[in-house]
């Protein structure tokens with residue numbers, strides 16, 4: 001195990017495990033922090049609670065989306081809105097990595113999206129990408145085992161088997177570039193949907209990021 005026992009060694013040593021350089025403000029009502037942060041998959045596991053296939057799908061899908069939207073490699077977490085499905089796993093990764101939040105209307109839930117699939121908008125430029133998993137990486141064996149568990153007709157070892165299959169899938173996704181596991185398209189004139197949460201107010205802590 002590596003990274004304070006969060007990240008399994010086989011994943012830590014995978015050749016294409018993404019990480020993320022992100023920019024935020026330095027303070028509430030602060031300007032942009034000149035120093036980006038690094039967000040790792042271990043950080044995402046800490047937040048989400050476990051390593052799983054859905055987490056890694058979102059990791060590689062958003063890596064591909066950010067590569068398209070932020071060519072300089074620094075992801076501006078004050079400048080993103082996202083649409084994801086309501087997966088406990090992928091939805092957590094979408095919120096953490098983009099800075100978008102359902103309670104501020106910047107993280108929208110669309111139940112028709114599949115695992116890893118998301119629509120990401122860089123608000124200041126309007127550039128919008130649709131990213132989804134490449135059909136070649138579809139984890140048939142994981143889905144079959146998931147359906148078995150959901151059916152209620154399973155043996156105790158099936159729980160362990162599902163975990164093993166998910167981790168094997170996560171390892172496959174980290175063994176090739178994100179671009180090989182995903183497909184991405186820029187959306188022109190995409191009509192951004194209405195927020196899925198009640199209007200509870202908007203996020204204000206980034207309002208002074210460009211102050212003199």
Ligand SMILES: [Zn+2]
Pocket residue numbers: 048050051052053054055088089090
């Ligand atoms: Zn999960």
